[in-house]
Amino acid sequence: MADNAIHISLRQDAPIPLAVDLGCAGGEILVLVGPSGSGKTTLLRAIAGLLTPAQGRIECNGETWLDTSAGTCIPLQQRRVGMVFQHYALFPHLTAQENIAIALGHLDPAQREPRTRELLELVHLKNLDRRLPAQLSGGQQQRVAVARALARDPRVLLLDEPFSAVDQQTRRKLVRELAQLRGRLNIPILHVTHDLNEARQIADRICIIHHGAALQIDAPDEIMARPKNSHVASLIGHYNIYEGTIADHDAAKGETRLLWEGLELQAPHRPEFAVGQKVEWVIPEDQMVLHQRRRPSAGERENPVIGVIEECTQLGHHTNISLKPRHCEALLNFTVPAHVARRNDLREGEGIGVSLLQQGIHLMGKS
Amino acid sequence: MNQGIRGCIAVLFILYCITWIGPPVRAEETVLVAAAANLSHTLEEIIARYEDHTGNKVRASYGASGNLTQQVLQGAPFQVFLPADRKSLDRLQMKNHSIVASNVLARGRIGFFVPRDSSLAGQDLKSLLHALQNGKYRRLALANPETAPYGVAAMEALQKAGVWVLEEDKLLLGESVAQAMQFALSGGVDLGVVPLSYASLPEVAGKGEFLEIPENWHQPLLQYRVLLVDTAPARGFYEFLSSPTAKEILKYHGYETQLTNDH
Amino acid sequence: MMDWQALQLSLLLGCSTAALLLPCAIIIARWLAWRRFRGRNLAQAAIALPLILPPTVLGYYLLTVLGNQSPVGEAFNALFDESLVFSFQGLLLASFIFNIPFAVQPMQNAFRTIPDDLREAAWCCGLSGWRTFWKIELPLAWPGVLSALVLTFAHTLGEFGVVLMVGGNIPGETRTIAIAIYDRVQAFDNRSAGLMSATLLLISMAAITLMYAFNDRLDRRRGG
Numbered sequence: 128m129a130d131n132a133i134h135i136s137l138r139q140d141a142p143i144p145l146a147v148d149l150g151c152a153g154g155e156i157l158v159l160v161g162p163s164g165s166g167k168t169t170l171l172r173a174i175a176g177l178l179t180p181a182q183g184r185i186e187c188n189g190e191t192w193l194d195t196s197a198g199t200c201i202p203l204q205q206r207r208v209g210m211v212f213q214h215y216a217l218f219p220h221l222t223a224q225e226n227i228a229i230a231l232g233h234l235d236p237a238q239r240e241p242r243t244r245e246l247l248e249l250v251h252l253k254n255l256d257r258r259l260p261a262q263l264s265g266g267q268q269q270r271v272a273v274a275r276a277l278a279r280d281p282r283v284l285l286l287d288e289p290f291s292a293v294d295q296q297t298r299r300k301l302v303r304e305l306a307q308l309r310g311r312l313n314i315p316i317l318h319v320t321h322d323l324n325e326a327r328q329i330a331d332r333i334c335i336i337h338h339g340a341a342l343q344i345d346a347p348d349e350i351m352a353r354p355k356n357s358h359v360a361s362l363i364g365h366y367n368i369y370e371g372t373i374a375d376h377d378a379a380k381g382e383t384r385l386l387w388e389g390l391e392l393q394a395p396h397r398p399e400f401a402v403g404q405k406v407e408w409v410i411p412e413d414q415m416v417l418h419q420r421r422r423p424s425a426g427e428r429e430n431p432v433i434g435v436i437e438e439c440t441q442l443g444h445h446t447n448i449s450l451k452p453r454h455c456e457a458l459l460n461f462t463v464p465a466h467v468a469r470r471n472d473l474r475e476g477e478g479i480g481v482s483l484l485q486q487g488i489h490l491m492g493k494s
Numbered sequence: 495m496n497q498g499i500r501g502c503i504a505v506l507f508i509l510y511c512i513t514w515i516g517p518p519v520r521a522e523e524t525v526l527v528a529a530a531a532n533l534s535h536t537l538e539e540i541i542a543r544y545e546d547h548t549g550n551k552v553r554a555s556y557g558a559s560g561n562l563t564q565q566v567l568q569g570a571p572f573q574v575f576l577p578a579d580r581k582s583l584d585r586l587q588m589k590n591h592s593i594v595a596s597n598v599l600a601r602g603r604i605g606f607f608v609p610r611d612s613s614l615a616g617q618d619l620k621s622l623l624h625a626l627q628n629g630k631y632r633r634l635a636l637a638n639p640e641t642a643p644y645g646v647a648a649m650e651a652l653q654k655a656g657v658w659v660l661e662e663d664k665l666l667l668g669e670s671v672a673q674a675m676q677f678a679l680s681g682g683v684d685l686g687v688v689p690l691s692y693a694s695l696p697e698v699a700g701k702g703e704f705l706e707i708p709e710n711w712h713q714p715l716l717q718y719r720v721l722l723v724d725t726a727p728a729r730g731f732y733e734f735l736s737s738p739t740a741k742e743i744l745k746y747h748g749y750e751t752q753l754t755n756d757h
Numbered sequence: 758m759m760d761w762q763a764l765q766l767s768l769l770l771g772c773s774t775a776a777l778l779l780p781c782a783i784i785i786a787r788w789l790a791w792r793r794f795r796g797r798n799l800a801q802a803a804i805a806l807p808l809i810l811p812p813t814v815l816g817y818y819l820l821t822v823l824g825n826q827s828p829v830g831e832a833f834n835a836l837f838d839e840s841l842v843f844s845f846q847g848l849l850l851a852s853f854i855f856n857i858p859f860a861v862q863p864m865q866n867a868f869r870t871i872p873d874d875l876r877e878a879a880w881c882c883g884l885s886g887w888r889t890f891w892k893i894e895l896p897l898a899w900p901g902v903l904s905a906l907v908l909t910f911a912h913t914l915g916e917f918g919v920v921l922m923v924g925g926n927i928p929g930e931t932r933t934i935a936i937a938i939y940d941r942v943q944a945f946d947n948r949s950a951g952l953m954s955a956t957l958l959l960i961s962m963a964a965i966t967l968m969y970a971f972n973d974r975l976d977r978r979r980g981g
C-alpha cells in the first residue's frame with residue numbers, strides 16, 4: 128500500500144543501542160528530541176541507509192527498505208531519502224546550483240536545469256545560484272541543503288539538527304519556511320533536535336529519545352502535560368517530580384487524592400492507579416500559584432503548600448525560587464517575574480505559600 | 495564541469511601521452527660499451543673517430559672495472575667491455591658469461607699527480623717519496639683497490655717505493671680512478687696516484703704536474719677488450735679498437751700498444 | 758655539454774612514474790585515510806620506509822630481488838628477453854617503489870580532510886561510490902593529488918643512489934640527468950655538470966612553484 132507513510136522498527140544492542148518503533152504519516156513532522164548522544168542521529172542514519180542496524184524493518188510508501196529477518200537491505204543510493212545534514216555537508220567545490228543538480232541524476236539531462244531552477248526558487252535562492260557554499264550565509268546554506276535534499280524527489284525527508292548552526296533570527300525565518308514547505312510536500316518529515324522549544328514549534332508529534340529508545344511519542348502539548356514517566360518528565364525539562372501514594376479515588380468529583388509525604392493533594396481522576404499504589408507525580412511550574420501575601424484569594428485553597436524560601440536567585444527578569452515545604456524535605460522549584468518577587472518581598476528565609484493547581488498535577492506509574 | 499575534474503583529466507592525459515612515447519628506443523646499431531674509468535677521454539676520441547668513419551653509434555659508460563663486471567653479470571646490456579685487468583675477464587669466465595672474443599688492448603701507466611697548490615709541488619720523484627715516507631703530506635688520493643685495477647697498481651707502486659705504511663686517515667679512496675683524479679683536482683689533496691693518460695687532458699692542463707712512476711714498480715696494467723655479444727656493429731667497433739687510428743689515439747694518451755702476446 | 762638524452766630520459770622516467778603511481782597511490786591513500794584495520798600502522802610504516810632508508814639499502818634489495826639470478830629477474834628475462842636491472846623497465850619499477858611515500862602521503866592527508874558527511878551526502882544524493890569518487894572526492898583531494906604528482910616527478914628527477922645501483926650508468930637506458938651530472942663531474946667536466954645542475958634546479962623549482970601557485974588559487978576560490 129502506497130500511503131506515503133514510513134514505518135520504522137529497529138533493534139540493536141551495540142555499538143549504539145537502538146530500540147525504536149515509530150511511524151510517520153505523509154505531510155507529518157515528527158520531531159525526535161533527546162540529549163546529545165541519545166541515538167537520534169543514529170536513527171536517522173539507519174533510515175537513510177548509512178548504517179545497517181542489527182535487527183529491524185523499515186517500510187516507506189509501501190516499499191521495504193530494510194528487513195533484517197528476510198535479509199533485505201536496499202542500498203542507500205536506491206532509497207529515495209532527502210537528508211539535510213547537521214552542518215549541511217554542501218560540496219564546497221560546487222556552486223549552489225551544482226550542489227542541487229548533482230542530486231538530479233534520476234532525471235533526464237534535459238529536465239535537470241529547469242528542475243534546479245524550480246528548487247532554487249522554492250528555497251528563495253534563485254539569484255545566488257552561482258555562489259559557492261563559502262560565499263553563502265548560514266541560512267542560505269541551509270536552504271541549499273534543503274533544496275538538495277528535495278532534489279531527489281524523496282519519499283521521506285530527514286533533517287538532522289538543521290537549525291543548530293544559524294542565529295535566532297534566521298532560525299525563526301527558516302522554521303516558518305519549513306512549515307510552508309511541509310504544506311506542499313506530502314511526505315513524512317523526520318526532524319532531529321535537542322532543543323525542546325524548537326520541537327514544540329514545528330512538531331506535529333514529538334518522539335522523546337534516550338539511549339536509543341523511543342520513550343514516548345505524542346503531540347507536543349500532550350507530552351508536556353502528560354509525560355509517560357518521570358524519565359520523560361525530566362528529559363522535557365520538568366524538575367518538580369516527586370513520589371506519592373494513591374489515597375483514594377472520587378469518581379463523582381472527578382478527582383484522585385494523593386498523599387505526598389503525609390500531605391493530601393487533589394489530582395485529576397486517574398482510576399487506573401490502585402489505592403495504596405506508589406506513584407510519581409509532576410507539577411509543571413506554570414501550574415503553581417504563588418499566594419499573594421497581602422491579598423489572599425480563593426485559589427489558595429487548592430492544594431496549598433506552606434513553607435520557607437530556601438533559595439532565591441534573580442536571573443535577568445526572572446527570579447528562581449526554591450521552596451522548602453513545612454512537611455517534607457523535598458524542594459518545590461518555580462520561577463516568578465522579578466518584579467513580582469520584589470513586590471511580595473520574597474527573600475531567603477521568608478515564609479510563603481503556593482497552590483498546586485489540581486489540573487496541573489500529573490500522576491505517573493513508577494518506572 | 496568544474497576545474498578539479500578538468501585539471502585532473504588534463505594532467506592524466508598529458509602524463510599518459512608522454513608515457514606512450516615509451517622509453518627512448520636504443521637503435522639496434524648503437525653499440526653499448528662499458529669501459530674502465532681511466533679510458534674515458536681516450537675512448538671518447540676513438541668513438542668520435544669511429545662514428546665519423548662508419549656512421550654507427552657507440553655509447554660508453556665508465557666506471558671501476560670491478561663494478562662494471564658486476565653490472566655485466568647482473569645483465570646490463572653492454573656489448574663491448576674494456577676492463578683494466580685480467581681479473582674482470584676471469585670473473586666473467588668463471589660465471590659462464592658469454593665471451594665472443596677477447597684480447598689485450600693496451601698497457602697503461604700510472605703516475606703521481608701533484609696539484610698546483612700542493613705542499614709537495616715542484617719536487618722530483620726522489621724528494622717526493624722522501625716526503626711521503628716521513629708523512630709530510632695532508633691527503634693522498636687513489637682509486638679503491640677493491641674495485642679498480644689502477645688502485646691495485648697504485649698500492650703496489652707505493653709499497654715498492656717503501657711508503658705503503660700510510661696513515662689510513664690520510665687516504666682518499668675514489669670509487670674509480672676518475673673519482674680519485676677528481677678528488678685530486680678539487681683541492682685539499684697533496685698527491686694523487688692516477689693514470690698517466692690524464693696528463694694529456696686539456697681539463698687537467700695547468701692544474702698540476704705529473705711524475706711518471708717506473709713501470710716495474712707494479713704489475714703491468716693491461717687493458718683488455720672483450721666482445722660480449724656477437725652483432726655486426728659490436729664486432730665492428732671491437733675490431734676498430736685495434737686499428738691503426740685507435741692505436742694512435744691510445745698512444746697519444748700514453749698507452750703502450752706494442753704488446754707481446756704472452757699476456 | 759647538455760646531455761639531452763639524459764634529460765629526456767629523466768623527464769620520461771618522472772612522468773611514467775607519476776602516471777603509474779597515480780592510480781595505485783589513490784587506492785592506497787583512500788584505504789589508509791578511511792579504513793581502520795589491524796596492522797594499519799604497520800602498513801603505514803612500510804609505505805613510509807623509503808623516506809628514511811638509505812638509497813643503498815633500497816638499491817641493494819632491489820638488485821637482489823630483481824637481479825638476473827632472482828626468480829623475478831629470471832621470469833622477466835624469460836618473458837621479455839631483457840634484463841630487469843640495468844634497464845629502463847627496472848629503473849621505472851625501482852622509481853615506482855621509492856616514490857610510494859611521496860605519492861601516498863600527500864594524497865592520504867588530502868583524503869583524510871574530506872569530512873565523512875560529504876561522502877555520505879553524496880551517497881544520499883544517489884551518487885554511486887564511483888561517481889562520488891569522481892565528482893566529490895577527487896576534486897576535493899585534488900590539491901593533495903597534484904602535490905603528490907609533482908613531488909613524485911621532482912623526486913624522480915632528483916633520485917641518484919637507487920638509480921645508480923639498480924640502473925648503472927647506461928646511456929639512453931638508465932643514465933638519468935642526475936647520473937649524467939655525476940658522470941660529468943667524474944670526467945672533470947665541470948662546465949657540463951654545472952649546466953645540467955642548473956637545468957635540473959630550474960625544472961624542479963618550476964614544477965614546485967607551479968604546484969604551490971595552483972593550490973593557492975584553488976584555496977582562494979573555495980575559501981570564497
